[in-house]
Amino acid sequence: MSKLTPAMEQYYSAKKEHPDALIFFRMGDFYESFGEDAKTISRELEITLTSRGKGKDGSKMPLAGIPYHAIDNYLPRLVKKGYKVAICEQLEDPKKAKGVVKRGVVRVVTPGTAIDSSILTDSANNYLMAMSQEKDNFGISFLDVSTGEFLTTSIQDDFPYDGVAAEISRMHPAELILPTSLMEETKLVRRLEELNLIVHEFVSEAFDTEIGRQKLMDHFGVKTLEGMGCDNLPAAISSAAAALEYATETQMRELGHVQTLKTYSSSEYMVLDSITLRNLEVVRNVRGDGKEATLLKVLDETSTPMGSRTLLKWLTKPLLDVDDINRRLDAVEEFSSNTMMRFDVRSHLSYVRDIERLVGRVVYGNGNARDLVALKKSMQSVGPILESMDSDTHSFLLHESIDTLNSFSAREELIDLIDRAIVEEPPLSVREGGVIKRGYNAELDELREVSSNAKSWIASFQQQEKERTGIKSLKVGYNKVIGYYIEVTKTNISQIPEDYIRKQTMTNAERFFTPQLKEWESKILSADEKMIALEHRIFTEISSYVASFSRELQETASCLGTLDVLACLAEVAANNNYVRPSITNDCKVLVREGRHPVVEDSVEGGFVPNDIEMDCSDSQFLLITGPNMAGKSTYMRQVALIVIMAQAGSFVPASHASVGIVDRVFTRVGAFDDLASGQSTFMVEMVELANILNNATSRSLVLLDEIGRGTSTYDGYSIAKAVVEYIHNKGRVGVRSLFATHYHQLTDIASQLKRVKNYHIAVKEEGDELVFLRKIVPGATDKSYGIHVARLAGVPRKVTQRSLEILNDIENESIISKENTAEKRRSSTAKYTQVLLFDPYAGQEPDYSMEILDEIRDIDLNNMTPIESFTKLHEIQKKIKENELNG
Numbered sequence: 045m046s047k048l049t050p051a052m053e054q055y056y057s058a059k060k061e062h063p064d065a066l067i068f069f070r071m072g073d074f075y076e077s078f079g080e081d082a083k084t085i086s087r088e089l090e091i092t093l094t095s096r097g098k099g100k101d102g103s104k105m106p107l108a109g110i111p112y113h114a115i116d117n118y119l120p121r122l123v124k125k126g127y128k129v130a131i132c133e134q135l136e137d138p139k140k141a142k143g144v145v146k147r148g149v150v151r152v153v154t155p156g157t158a159i160d161s162s163i164l165t166d167s168a169n170n171y172l173m174a175m176s177q178e179k180d181n182f183g184i185s186f187l188d189v190s191t192g193e194f195l196t197t198s199i200q201d202d203f204p205y206d207g208v209a210a211e212i213s214r215m216h217p218a219e220l221i222l223p224t225s226l227m228e229e230t231k232l233v234r235r236l237e238e239l240n241l242i243v244h245e246f247v248s249e250a251f252d253t254e255i256g257r258q259k260l261m262d263h264f265g266v267k268t269l270e271g272m273g274c275d276n277l278p279a280a281i282s283s284a285a286a287a288l289e290y291a292t293e294t295q296m297r298e299l300g301h302v303q304t305l306k307t308y309s310s311s312e313y314m315v316l317d318s319i320t321l322r323n324l325e326v327v328r329n330v331r332g333d334g335k336e337a338t339l340l341k342v343l344d345e346t347s348t349p350m351g352s353r354t355l356l357k358w359l360t361k362p363l364l365d366v367d368d369i370n371r372r373l374d375a376v377e378e379f380s381s382n383t384m385m386r387f388d389v390r391s392h393l394s395y396v397r398d399i400e401r402l403v404g405r406v407v408y409g410n411g412n413a414r415d416l417v418a419l420k421k422s423m424q425s426v427g428p429i430l431e432s433m434d435s436d437t438h439s440f441l442l443h444e445s446i447d448t449l450n451s452f453s454a455r456e457e458l459i460d461l462i463d464r465a466i467v468e469e470p471p472l473s474v475r476e477g478g479v480i481k482r483g484y485n486a487e488l489d490e491l492r493e494v495s496s497n498a499k500s501w502i503a504s505f506q507q508q509e510k511e512r513t514g515i516k517s518l519k520v521g522y523n524k525v526i527g528y529y530i531e532v533t534k535t536n537i538s539q540i541p542e543d544y545i546r547k548q549t550m551t552n553a554e555r556f557f558t559p560q561l562k563e564w565e566s567k568i569l570s571a572d573e574k575m576i577a578l579e580h581r582i583f584t585e586i587s588s589y590v591a592s593f594s595r596e597l598q599e600t601a602s603c604l605g606t607l608d609v610l611a612c613l614a615e616v617a618a619n620n621n622y623v624r625p626s627i628t629n630d631c632k633v634l635v636r637e638g639r640h641p642v643v644e645d646s647v648e649g650g651f652v653p654n655d656i657e658m659d660c661s662d663s664q665f666l667l668i669t670g671p672n673m674a675g676k677s678t679y680m681r682q683v684a685l686i687v688i689m690a691q692a693g694s695f696v697p698a699s700h701a702s703v704g705i706v707d708r709v710f711t712r713v714g715a716f717d718d719l720a721s722g723q724s725t726f727m728v729e730m731v732e733l734a735n736i737l738n739n740a741t742s743r744s745l746v747l748l749d750e751i752g753r754g755t756s757t758y759d760g761y762s763i764a765k766a767v768v769e770y771i772h773n774k775g776r777v778g779v780r781s782l783f784a785t786h787y788h789q790l791t792d793i794a795s796q797l798k799r800v801k802n803y804h805i806a807v808k809e810e811g812d813e814l815v816f817l818r819k820i821v822p823g824a825t826d827k828s829y830g831i832h833v834a835r836l837a838g839v840p841r842k843v844t845q846r847s848l849e850i851l852n853d854i855e856n857e858s859i860i861s862k863e864n865t866a867e868k869r870r871s872s873t874a875k876y877t878q879v880l881l882f883d884p885y886a887g888q889e890p891d892y893s894m895e896i897l898d899e900i901r902d903i904d905l906n907n908m909t910p911i912e913s914f915t916k917l918h919e920i921q922k923k924i925k926e927n928e929l930n931g
Contacts, residue, residue, distance in 0.1 A: 050144035052078070052105075058132045058149050064244070065128035065152055068119075072138075074109040075131075082108040088125060089118055116162035119153060123163050126219075126242040128294075129153045152294040155242050156219025159190045159295075159404055167349030167398065168356065169193065173217035174287035175208070176251050176279050177226060182208060183279025186215050187287040191353075191400035192301040192407075192598055196284040197308050198277040205235045206317055206735060207310075212239050213318035214360040216327075221246035221290050239318070248289050253278040256285025260305065263288060263298075273307030280307060301407035301594045313361040314691055315708040319732055323711040323747075324684055325642065326359055339685055342641050343694065345615055347393040350400055350601050351608025358609065362691035364705055369627045372610070372693025374439040377624055379614035380695070388432035390611050396422045399601035407591040413470035413479045413583060416590065419597075420462040423455050426600065429607070441610065448603040452596045465586055474583050477576045488578050495571040501564055502528070513539050520561070528565040529555040613694045620645075622695035625686075626702040631660040631743065631780060633687065633704055639697040640682035641689070652818035653698070656683050658780050660742070663801045665772050667791060668784045669825045670805030675818045676784040677713055679805075680747045683782060684709050687745060706745045706780075710736040713749035737770060746771060746781040758924070761787050762917050772797045791824035896923055 048056065055069050055078055066085060068075040077085045086093035086108040095104040110118045122129055131153065135146040153160070156172030164170055171186040185196040201207035212220075219242045226232060227245045236243050250256045260269060260281065269275040274284065284305055291299060322330060325338045335341045340359055346352045363369045379386040397418040405411035406419070426449055437443055470479045482489055506520040515536045522528045526548055532540055533553045544556040557565075590597075616622065620641070637653035644651035652675075657663055668676050686696045690703040712732045733751060740746055751764045764787050772778045778799055794800045804825040806817040903916060 051147075054144070054147045055132070058130060058147070062128070062130040062149060062152060065130040066122065067130050067132055067149075068110075068115070069132045070112060070134050070147065071109075073112055075112055075115060076107060076109040078105050078107055080106075082106040084127075085122070088122060088127070116160070119160065120163040120165075123153055123155055123158055126155055128244075149296070151296050154219055154244075154294055156187075156217060156221075157189045157291050157294045158218075159401070159408060159410070161401075161405075164190055164401065167352040168216070169353050171215055171217040172287055172291060173212070173215065173220040174246075174283040174290065175220065175222055175226060176282040176286060178253065178279035178282070181277075181279045183277065183281065183283035184208065184211055185280065185284040185287045186217060187284075187291055187302070189291050189295065189299065189302075190404050192299070192303060192404055192594070193400075194284070194288075194302050194305045195308060196274055196277075196280040196305060197310065198274075198280040199310060203231050203235075204731070205232055208232075209235065209239060210315060210317040212236075212241065213321050214316065218242065219244065221286060223247075223251040223286070246286060246290050248286055250285040250289040251282050253282045256282040259285045259289060263302070264304065269305075272305045274305065277307065295408065297409065299408075300591065301404050301598070303595050303598060312364060314364060314688070314706060316360060316362075316688070317710075317735075319735075320684075320709050320711045321360065323713050324681055324688070324709070326685075326688065327356065337642055337646065339642055339688070342620075342645050343613065343616055343689075346608045346612045347390055348396045348604060348608045349398040350396075350605030351393070351612060354602075354605040355609045355612065358692040358694075359688065362688050363693065364691070364707060366627050366629055366705065369691055369693055371440045373624055373627070373695075375441040375610045376613045376617065376693065376695060378437065378439045378442060379611045380617055380624075382434065383618070385432055385434055386611050386614055389429055389607060390615065392425045392428045392432060393604065393608050393611070395425045396604055399597060399604070403591075403594050403597045403601070406587050407594050409587075411587060412472060413466050413474060414472065416462050416466050416586065417468065417470065419590065420459050420466075423459050423600075426452075426455060426604075429604075441606065445603050445607050448599060452593075452600055454593055454596065455600070458590060458593060461586065461589065465582070474580050475576060477572075477579055480579050480582050485578070485582055488575065488582065491571050491575045491578065495568060495575060498564055498568040498571060502568070505561065505564070513541060515539050526555070527557075527569065528561055529557055530561065531555050617695035620697060622697050623699060623701060625690035625696050625698075627690060628702060628704050631658075631664075631704045632702060633658040633683070633706075633745075633780065634700070634702040635683070635686055635696075635698045636700040637698055638682055638686055638701070640678050641685055641697045643678055643682070644697065654679055654682075654818075654820045656820075660777060660780070660799070662799060664778050664799035665768065665781045665783065665797070666801055666803055667768070667794060667824075668782060668803050668805070668820070669786070669788055669791060670784075671807060675805055677749055679820055680713070680749065680782045680784060684711065684745060684747055705743060707741060707743040708739070709745050709747070710740055711747045712736060712751065713747060733767065737767070737774075740771070740774065740779045742775055742777045742779060744779050746779050746783075748781065749784045750786060751783070759917070759921060761789065762921075765790060765793065766917065768793055768800065769797065772799060788824065794824070896920060 051071065055067065058067050058069065059081075066081045067077060069077065082093060083106055085091070086106075089108075089110070091108055091110065094107045096107050119129060129152070130149045131151055132147050133150045135148050138145050153163075154172075156170065158164060158170060169188045170190050171188050174183075174185045174187075176183040180200050180202075181198050182201050183196065183198050185194070187194050197211070199207045199211070220236065221244050222233075224245060224247060227243075233243065250259055257269065260272075261267065264272075266272075269281065274280045288299070288302065291302075316324075316326065321327060327338055327340050328335060329337045335344075340356060343359070344352060344355055346355055358372075363372075379389075399419065399422050402411065402415050402419045402422070405415055430446060430449055433442060433446060437446065465480055465484045467479060467481050471477075480488055482492070502520055506518070509520070509530060510516060510518050513532075513536075515532055517533055517536065519531050520528065521531055529547050530544065531550075531553050532544075532555075537554060540556065543558050545558065546554060547557050548555040633656060635656045638656060639651045639653050656666075658666065668679070670676055682697075686698065686701060687703055687706050688709065689696045690701060691706065712729065729751070733748075736746055736748075748767070751760075751767055764785060768783060768790060771781050771783075791802045794802045801822070802824040803820050803822055806819040806821050808817055900920060908916070
């Protein structure tokens, strides 16, 4: 084995401590990486891979490096790709080191624990998620190291882990850690990977509930976790403890800004699972991860990063308590009615920076002087904000905000301290000097005077030496390697005095010093070194003092974030003509002239508004028919988005709205194949449908679009009809639902089920042309206008003309008719197994035998599960096919 150098021994020691991390090993002005790490870094960062020396096995050692000052450019690229990076720094000044410079890992940067502004480039939370399991419960915790926010909950869940997926979709964590026991759960890990999560195994005793409990109590300095709401939730405790342990290990210091742990319950909020968030495009559009053309994009006119994060939480976790919702609406209404107050508050909020992250960096110890200045300017806006808010403010949330902001008694003291101490435009690094204002510290001012006088002496010394030697090109310079020097070109060497002592030879010049210059160099460097050290000490003291108010600063930030959202929602409502919704505990949903908030934001020619009337007595299930492209899906989505906005505390796009509390929104719209896991469009549809049928309650809102279209006519129609009946009758009281379909025969069900009402999208036929009126009107339609839509979509005219001929043949030959349907189908040479969108009789059950019809009539759907219904349907279909074969 080849003998390693002392530096390489340090590297391998760091790698042994952090085997799953890439090592950035500081050597002088570079961060170097070696071996497999070098290959990975070279590939991912697209930098040159070289080699030098020998590794443990004696072979050439791969090497890749980046300049230390460029780490902010390269580190984010690795972290965003899911890599852990361990930063191994020089722990002592190389000039003062005896032997090899001491080095050690000072922190490990991971996707979920990053606090660097170069990595966190937007205002969104950067959550580390931890999961644990205790019997049938999953503990789920979210920790944002950059802001100090810490949340935990406990849920019951099982394959396919929809509850876990819903929380992930709402919180969008950057990284997930699992104990070994859960890493071995193949189905769970596969589902997590489907959600594009970065998943890491974390081996820690913190996953043990009792050990975890003690770690949390030690961190928060409490004797019990009862005050945090999780004392009796063992899975939540262990996941929270693991998240805190992981963050502490990677940051390698105590996380003092993580001040509390909040326990939440899904019962507090409307449930919006990953499918619903995707289908409704609440946060991200279905084309990718962007927020363009989303509800969040329309509503997010916030002025601060805290406000933007708060708005995201409100939209993904709408409230269920009528009083809590009305408190938000009261505050939005007050901002809405008082335009001047809203304008002033939003104007002052625009000067507020990301206080939560600023505090996080200051407490962590990697904040710079610019962070303190930003914190000062943010705090300076609080006073004007308070002055802008009327003294007779009557809404609860605005009163509460005023009280919270006023409770921070040390605010002005902190502002004054930073203002007196830190220059207005400080350099990025404290070690550059020039951070502390003149007049703040007498000793520092004295050292600056010495340094300034010494540098003035250098200038006069240069002029003196030019005159003494007669060398006009002579200059006095400085660099970090050799210090101060006198530089003389080689053509003038013969003119140098005898007291010049050679210091360095250059290509075209020689460098010298004199005893007098050496003496002043010592004074200057000593003053500069003392100055920088003193400035750093003063800055550290100020930062520590500011950090001692982290709780008050975080409360201020949270309060400003809430004010920002309330004022923002009022601004959006005023600009977009939204109205305050009435929130009730009944099951009515009444909207007049409702609009889709996202579509109306981009549609040309104006958006056509529509009404919605739902209740639990006459109009619980709305069956919507009409052609594709007419607007059925848009209508259904706008109803759901209006409900979500209302329960989030926002005004809504309508002339009037009354919303009975919805506990969960379910959607089954669109077609998304999952071929990678072997699931077809129809299988995905049925899986999502099963979730809805099993979990919807009388307080839910269900949106179903074209159920059953992915299979044959009779299968699809039968499934669709069975679903309508099941939802209508579920729990004897049914579920509020909007059901869009092309199976026009389903409209007859309105005469059989009392709470089903037919609606359709109005269209206008002008010869062969079709005009979509975008209006929802009562009653059913018996046409799909499939050929018209095909023509509008640009299908070649030859195809659409042939389609009309086939349609006429079908109608003339009566291949499908009301009379003797079975005989006609058996004698016809044409076989149609898929839905004919223009077929007026598609989906009617063939009259093969009274026995089969009797069997269908006797089915008690109310007492069958969805799976049992599908199984029974399969048996009946098999009998029908056997009868067809037997003729």
